[in-house]
Amino acid sequence: MSPRVLIADQLSPAAVSIFRERGLATDVKVGLAKEELEEIIKDYDGLAVRSATKVTEKVIAAASKLRVVGRAGIGVDNIDVKAATAKGIIVMNTPFGNSITTAEHAISLMMALARQIPEADRSTQSGKWEKTKFLGVELYAKTLGVIGCGNIGSIVADRAIGLKMKVIAYDPFLSPERAVELGVEKVELDTLLRRADFITLHTPLTDKTRNIIDAGALEKTKKGVRIVNCARGGLVDERALANALKAGQVAGAAFDVFEVEPPKDSPLFGMPNVICTPHLGAATLEAQENVALQVAEQMADYLLKGAITNAVNFPNISAEEAPRLRPWVKLAEQLGLFAGQLTETSINGVRLEYSGEVATLNTKPLTAAALTGVLRPSLVDVNMVSAAANARERGIQLEETTRGQQGAFESYIRLTVKTPEYDRSVAGTVFSDGRPRIIQVRDIDMEFEVAPRMLFIRNLDKPGFIGKFGSLMGEAGLNLATLNLGRDKPGGEAICIVAIDEPVSAEVMAKVRALPQVKRVNLLEF
Numbered sequence: 001m002s003p004r005v006l007i008a009d010q011l012s013p014a015a016v017s018i019f020r021e022r023g024l025a026t027d028v029k030v031g032l033a034k035e036e037l038e039e040i041i042k043d044y045d046g047l048a049v050r051s052a053t054k055v056t057e058k059v060i061a062a063a064s065k066l067r068v069v070g071r072a073g074i075g076v077d078n079i080d081v082k083a084a085t086a087k088g089i090i091v092m093n094t095p096f097g098n099s100i101t102t103a104e105h106a107i108s109l110m111m112a113l114a115r116q117i118p119e120a121d122r123s124t125q126s127g128k129w130e131k132t133k134f135l136g137v138e139l140y141a142k143t144l145g146v147i148g149c150g151n152i153g154s155i156v157a158d159r160a161i162g163l164k165m166k167v168i169a170y171d172p173f174l175s176p177e178r179a180v181e182l183g184v185e186k187v188e189l190d191t192l193l194r195r196a197d198f199i200t201l202h203t204p205l206t207d208k209t210r211n212i213i214d215a216g217a218l219e220k221t222k223k224g225v226r227i228v229n230c231a232r233g234g235l236v237d238e239r240a241l242a243n244a245l246k247a248g249q250v251a252g253a254a255f256d257v258f259e260v261e262p263p264k265d266s267p268l269f270g271m272p273n274v275i276c277t278p279h280l281g282a283a284t285l286e287a288q289e290n291v292a293l294q295v296a297e298q299m300a301d302y303l304l305k306g307a308i309t310n311a312v313n314f315p316n317i318s319a320e321e322a323p324r325l326r327p328w329v330k331l332a333e334q335l336g337l338f339a340g341q342l343t344e345t346s347i348n349g350v351r352l353e354y355s356g357e358v359a360t361l362n363t364k365p366l367t368a369a370a371l372t373g374v375l376r377p378s379l380v381d382v383n384m385v386s387a388a389a390n391a392r393e394r395g396i397q398l399e400e401t402t403r404g405q406q407g408a409f410e411s412y413i414r415l416t417v418k419t420p421e422y423d424r425s426v427a428g429t430v431f432s433d434g435r436p437r438i439i440q441v442r443d444i445d446m447e448f449e450v451a452p453r454m455l456f457i458r459n460l461d462k463p464g465f466i467g468k469f470g471s472l473m474g475e476a477g478l479n480l481a482t483l484n485l486g487r488d489k490p491g492g493e494a495i496c497i498v499a500i501d502e503p504v505s506a507e508v509m510a511k512v513r514a515l516p517q518v519k520r521v522n523l524l525e526f
Contacts, residue, residue: 003045003067003303008032008053011072015048015292022300038062046299048072051279055079060087068092068302070295073282074102075232076312077205085313088383092298092311095151097291098282103155105281106200106230107163109254113226114139114198116252118275137197140164145196147212148203148231149174149184156200157184168192171203193220198228205232215240224251230281233258242267245274256281314385315364325365328358328413331428331436332366334450334526335415336373338438339426341524342456343374349397349418350374356411358430359402367400370415409439444495446486450526451499457512458520461487461494465517469496472515476508493519 004025007016011028019026024046032040034054041047041063048070049055055069060083068090069079076093084091112118115136123130144160146153149169157167167184170192179186189212192199199221203209213227213236227250229236238259244250245268252273258266261279268274282291301307306326307319317325332352352370354363371387382390391398397418405411409429416425427440439447459465466485473480481499488494504523512521
């Protein structure tokens with residue numbers, strides 16, 4: 001049965017066509033009440049939304065089949081990303097489809113603010129002719145401060161430079177080389193506040209950026225500054241800004257986004273020199289078409305090929321690399337499960353070593369798969385999307401290294417679990433047949449394929465163990481599918497890995513533990 005997709009907000013008909021042309025059963029149900037969405041979401045593998053539909057924790061909980069939520073736009077404020085991540089649901093957005101449109105809206109608001117166009121329009125249409133009242137300022141030679149110089153911010157900077165403005169930018173992630181490439185001067189926030197004639201914000205809303213322009217920041221600005229926000233409500237303290245406007249510290253403000261949307265009683269409403277628009281940043285025909293087509297392609301690629309693009313909670317995987325990664329992802333999870341089931345104490349850290357050809361691949365999904373395996377014995381619901389967050393919450397330190405070919409195998413993954421008492425490693429590779437193999441356990445060389453049910457036995461390398469163990473299994477009516485042996489040295493410590501077809505009772509496990517040479521036995525399930 002082909003995957004099913006629900007489109008819950010109004011998208012371009014072209015997006016619907018993309019889903020259907022690629023073989024996805026697609027339903028368009030716009031304007032669903034939250035109870036209706038909770039009721040029907042269980043039938044769908046994918047959910048496409050814009051900003052109207054709220055993908056709440058309750059919706060996520062009811063979504064038994066859901067694999068991906070696609071947001072036709074940048075912000076995912078209407079999606080409970082944490083709940084989706086915990087359930088292994090990919091959340092995608094479309095960060096580039098409306099970049100130009102949003103940047104143009106910011107420039108438009110800046111121009112309208114500089115020349116008081118909305119007020120002048122209202123005055124003129126009311127029959128007045130107040131030429132002297134609406135004295136504006138030029139943008140030419142003014143300094144524009146850009147807070148957040150990523151995708152949209154860099155486009156705004158480019159347009160402002162075209163208007164012959166001087167552009168300074170505050171962005172902790174902006175490299176000096178990129179600043180030179182954009183033609184902007186990278187500065188600290190206080191410097192930007194002090195020097196800018198206009199300030200425009202283009203950063204996500206996070207704990208660090210919330211109220212980045214507050215009363216304290218406004219006191220540091222150049223008197224007569226004008227502020228534009230087309231990014232996210234909550235970046236600017238609206239009440240503090242209203243006070244600064246009344247005091248004359250700020251000459252004007254233009255807002256497309258608000259702390260509460262739709263706003264009912266913003267302190268900015270009704271103030272002179274304030275322009276407000278109803279979140280129109282992405283509201284052009286071109287942008288709506290672009291983001292709808294983009295989200296449809298991304299979701300279809302994931303549901304049909306496993307490709308992940310523009311996910312906010314998982315690394316990207318291209319359609320081309322997905323088939324190549326698949327056996328390595330399987331191996332990484334098997335290594336994690338193997339080590340996780342043998343670890344009976346708390347885990348301090350996990351170290352992953354990628355050697356040879358695998359080191360040239362996109363290793364982020366492999367790391368996610370390995371962490372999933374390590375954590376699953378103790379956290380049943382962990383998945384590749386939530387594994388990294390679960391590890392961080394538990395204080396598990398992650399180390400990753402890549403290197404060229406070493407040893408007998410052209411390519412391998414080594415996973416080491418670090419506990420307060422010891423470090424234990426297991427390594428594996430993918431052979432030319434595409435089937436994963438484990439090639440080393442606890443620094444002991446051995447080669448075997450993982451089976452659904454296996455016994456791990458650590459024993460002394462003494463005569464008689466194999467015979468006694470085989471007899472015990474035979475008496476219990478258990479068939480040994482495969483048996484693999486390894487040792488660190490003659491007469492030293494040995495490992496026996498056995499694949500068993502039937503379930504192993506607690507009574508049989510106790511008898512194996514009682515064998516004279518056995519130091520440890522674990523039942524492993526994959």
